[in-house]
Amino acid sequence: MRKQTIMSIKNSGIAVSESGRSRFTPIHLAVAIVVGLLCLTPHFTYGDGRHQFLAITFVVLLGVFCGSGGGQQRAVPVAIVAAGYALIWAATNIVAAQLRTDLVATPAIWLRTSAGALVVFPLCALFGLGLGILFRNRSAAVIGMLLYLTHLEPLFCRGLNGIGWSSAITYLPAMSAAKALDGLTAAHRVLGGFAVVQPAWLTLLVFIGWTALALLAGTAVTRSQKGDRR
Template identity: 30%
Template sequence: MTTSTTTGSTATGSTATGSAATGAATDPRPRFGDLLAAEWIRFRSLRPMPWVLGAGALVLVAVNLNAARYTYQHTGPDGPPPGSGYVGVAVNVSFTGMSANLLMLLAGGVGAAVIVGEYTTGMIRTTFAAVPDRRAVLLAKAGVLAVVMLGFGVLVSGVSFGLAQALLGRRHAGVSLADPGVLHAVAGAAALAPVCALIGFGLGTLVRHAAASVVTTVLVLFLLPASFNEDHRWSAAIAHAMPFTAWRRLAEADPTHVLQPPYPATVTGSWLAFAGWAVASVLAAAAVAHRRDV
C-alpha cells in the first residue's frame, strides 16, 4: 500500500514537472516591440530626464534667439543689401555654433546616462536575466534613445528657426524652409542630437562609469575634431567625418559667402558621417554588451 502511494506521488510529481517544463518550453520569447515598450517605460522613469531635456531646450532656444536679436538690431529697416549673403546669416543665427556645442554636450551626456545608470545600480543584470539576448536589449535601448533625441532636436531646431525668422522678418531679412539650402541646415541641427546621444550611449556601454563616460564623450566630440584641419587631403577627410564638422557643413545654407578650406566637405558626405557615427556606436555597444560580463 505504501509502495503504491509512493509510486502515485512520484508519477504526480513527474507529471507536474513535465507540465512545468512544457510550459517553460512553450513560453514565448519577448518580441522586439515588447523590448521597445519596456525601454520607453524605463526611459520615462528616469526622474531627472524631463528636467534635463526641458531646461536644455529652453537654454538652446534662448541662445539662438539672442543671436537673432543681435542680428535684428544691426540690420537696417530696409533689410540687408542685395548680395550680402543674408540667407546664410539668417540660418546661422537660427542655430549658432554655441548652441550646437551645448546640444552635443547635453545629448552625449543623456546617451551615456541611459546605459551607465543601469550598470551602476546593477539593474542591467536583471534586464539581461529576463532577456538573455543582450544585443536585442541594446538595440531597443538605442532605438528609444534615438527617437526621443530626434524629437528633442526637431523641437529645438524648429522652434529656434521659427522664432528667429519671425524676428528677422521685421527687417525683411527672414528666410523660409523653401529657400535653397535652408532645409538641410535645419534638419542637420535636428539630427545632431540623436547622433551625439548614440555616441554617448556607445561610449557609456564601453566605459560603464558615469564620470569617465562623460569625459570620454567630450574628448571624442570636442577635442578629437580639433586635432585635424582641412588644409591637407588626409586630414580634411578625417575632419569631415567628425560630427561637429559635418553639422557645420550642413549649416552652410549659402556656401558662396563662406571662406572655404582647400578641401571642403560636401552635404552628402556630412549626412554619411552622421549615419556612420550612429550605426557604428550602436553596433559597438551591442557587440561589447554581448561579449563582456556585467
C-alpha cells in the same frame, strides 16, 4: 531594500532597480530639460555655428547618459526623444530668424530645417548611446564625452588646420555631425553657421559611419560581458 538604498547613494542619486540597471529619476529629467533649453538660447544671441554645436553636444550626451550601464534597449526611445528635440530646435531656428531683421527665412527653408534636424539629431543620440554602452560608469562616460566634444576634437581641428588639412576636420565625429546638420538644414542661411566644404550627403554618410561604429562597438562589448557572466 537596504542594499538597494546603498546602491542608489553610491550612484549619486541614480535610482537602481532590482535588475541592477539605472533609470531616470525626476532630478535627471529636470536637469535634462533645463540644459536642453539652455542649449537653444544661442539661437537668439549668436550668428555662427555655436547654436548647432551646443545642441549636438546635448543630444550626444543624452545618448551617452542613457547608454551607460548597458542600454541597448533604449535605442528607439532615445531616438524618438532626439527627434522631438530636433523639432524644437528647428522651431527656435525659425522664431529666432523672424526676430532678427538681418536674416531671411522662407517656408521652404523652414521645412528643410525641420527635416534635416530630424535626420541628424536621432543619429547623434544613437552615436552617444553606442559610446555610453562601452562604459559602466555613467559619470565617467558623460564627463569623458563632454571633454572630447568641447576640448579634444577642437584641438584636433586646430592641428589639422595647422598642417594644411583643413578639409579633413569634417571627417571627425562632432564636426561631421555639425557639417551635415548645417548642410541639410541650410542653418547658415537662417542663423549663420559653419562654412560647409564637403557636400551635406558626404558629411552625413561620414557621421552615419561613426554612429554605426559606436553602436557595433557597444553591441560587441555587451555580448562579451554576457558571455563572461555565463
